[in-house]
Amino acid sequence: MAGVTGRLVRGWCLRAVRSSLQVPAQLHMSKTAMGASQKDFESAVNQMKLLKKDPGNEVKLKLYAHYKQATEGPCNTPKPAVFDLINKAKWDAWNALGNLPKETARQNYVDLVSGLSSSSDSSSQVKPEADRKQAGYETLVMTSEDGITKIMLNRPTKMNALTTQMYQEIMLALEAASKDDSTITVLTGNGSYFSSGNDLTNFVISPDELEERARRGAILLRDFVGCFIDFPKPLVAVVNGPAVGISVTILRLFDLVYASDRATFHTPFSHLGQTPEACSSYTFPSLMGPAKAAEMLIFGKKLTAAEACARGLVTEVFPDSTFQKEVWTRLKAYSKLPRNALRISKQMIRNHEKEKLHAINAEESRILQERWQSDECMNAIMNFLSRKAKL
Numbered sequence: 426m427a428g429v430t431g432r433l434v435r436g437w438c439l440r441a442v443r444s445s446l447q448v449p450a451q452l453h454m455s456k457t458a459m460g461a462s463q464k465d466f467e468s469a470v471n472q473m474k475l476l477k478k479d480p481g482n483e484v485k486l487k488l489y490a491h492y493k494q495a496t497e498g499p500c501n502t503p504k505p506a507v508f509d510l511i512n513k514a515k516w517d518a519w520n521a522l523g524n525l526p527k528e529t530a531r532q533n534y535v536d537l538v539s540g541l542s543s544s545s546d547s548s549s550q551v552k553p554e555a556d557r558k559q560a561g562y563e564t565l566v567m568t569s570e571d572g573i574t575k576i577m578l579n580r581p582t583k584m585n586a587l588t589t590q591m592y593q594e595i596m597l598a599l600e601a602a603s604k605d606d607s608t609i610t611v612l613t614g615n616g617s618y619f620s621s622g623n624d625l626t627n628f629v630i631s632p633d634e635l636e637e638r639a640r641r642g643a644i645l646l647r648d649f650v651g652c653f654i655d656f657p658k659p660l661v662a663v664v665n666g667p668a669v670g671i672s673v674t675i676l677r678l679f680d681l682v683y684a685s686d687r688a689t690f691h692t693p694f695s696h697l698g699q700t701p702e703a704c705s706s707y708t709f710p711s712l713m714g715p716a717k718a719a720e721m722l723i724f725g726k727k728l729t730a731a732e733a734c735a736r737g738l739v740t741e742v743f744p745d746s747t748f749q750k751e752v753w754t755r756l757k758a759y760s761k762l763p764r765n766a767l768r769i770s771k772q773m774i775r776n777h778e779k780e781k782l783h784a785i786n787a788e789e790s791r792i793l794q795e796r797w798q799s800d801e802c803m804n805a806i807m808n809f810l811s812r813k814a815k816l
């Protein structure tokens with residue numbers, strides 16, 4: 426059972442935001458000629474209540490802040506205590522709007538909601554054939570060209586930290602890529618990071634949800650890693666920048682790993698009160714020997730790209746200045762090789778250990794399910810969220 430510190434961290438949920446978005450009685454008033462009308466605003470508030478997909482904490486905070494600004498004006502409540510993380514995040518978002526006029530806040534709120542509604546409708550829209558970008562993904566950009574399907578993590582301002590939605594979208598993207606007519610599938614990141622690993626705000630939940638969320642998290646993790654174990658085509662990681670946590674451990678399930686010399690490889694599991702995942706408790710020792718694997722997985726040693734290459738985790742390192750050009754030229758040439766031969770060879774290399782990997786994946790996910798409910802884990806997350814600790 427998690428203790429008091431754990432309980433302090435977990436308090437945010439969509440339900441709480443929704444309830445703070447209820448329209449107070451005094452809002453049912455007149456229209457205004459400036460920007461969105463009161464009616465538009467109320468209808469946006471109602472639309473929010475019908476939203477089926479969780480828009481993520483970042484958007485929820487923006488909605489909360491604009492709602493408060495539109496209805497109450499500038500932030501007028503005392504700043505919550507530093508450990509009251511949820512209310513402090515909400516307060517910060519509202520306070521950051523300063524003296525933004527109520528009308529502008531109302532318009533921004535309406536625009537935000539309309540953006541959410543249209544993006545949730547977007548999968549049903551027919552895109553022009555010329556548009557290579559595949560619709561239906563909010564956290565990824567998926568493109569297919571020259572026999573290569575590229576899945577790009579697309580949360581550059583959050584260092585491509587992996588949200589629950591992102592894990593789900595990556596699984597869908599892999600499923601689609603496994604069936605399309607491309608030869609090679611590539612995973613890469615947009616912006617300066619490959620990925621900063623699991624989004625630590627995934628842990629910000631209410632105390633009564635903890636057990637169930639840990640259970641669902643373990644299932645999601647198992648299924649996510651399972652998609653990589655079973656992926657049938659050559660899978661390439663184009664590691665454009667630093668990689669943290671699960672974005673490092675998963676690399677051993679790729680067939681090629683190309684890294685920029687700017688990339689680093691960091692698995693700070695113990696610092697986070699957590700344990701290895703993505704089969705790394707087995708694949709890393711077998712790849713680099715138990716002593717080197719322990720340095721990374723137990724003690725969280727961060728490797729340079731050259732060190733990761735020397736340990737066999739990375740196939741080749743390129744200078745950052747020519748990274749994209751060199752890698753894509755190489756991959757385009759590979760994608761012209763006979764598709765079925767590539768696929769069969771990959772499966773011959775991988776099939777021997779598939780069953781074992783699935784068993785290890787299940788066990789690692791089970792252990793993490795327990796870890797996520799520990800005080801050690803919750804304290805570490807709280808430290809990160811309260812900005813006391815950077816890795």
Ligand SMILES: CCCCC/C=C/CC(=O)SCCNC(=O)CCNC(=O)[C@H](O)C(C)(C)COP(=O)(O)OP(=O)(O)OC[C@H]1O[C@@H](n2cnc3c(N)ncnc32)[C@H](O)[C@@H]1OP(=O)(O)O
Binds near residue numbers: 624
């Ligand atoms: C289904 C569940 C599966 C779970 C599988 C488990 C996996 C285990 C792991 O992956 S463990 C690894 C977890 N990751 C981390 O611990 C990294 C945490 N992040 C950092 O330490 C730093 O952000 C950094 C070193 C990656 C980058 O530091 P820098 O100073 O360059 O940048 P900022 O910290 O200002 O980051 C910019 C904004 O991005 C947010 N952010 C970055 N990474 C994460 C993350 N992993 N989770 C949540 N948020 C992240 C950061 O908070 C900044 O946001 P802000 O602009 O709103 O402040």
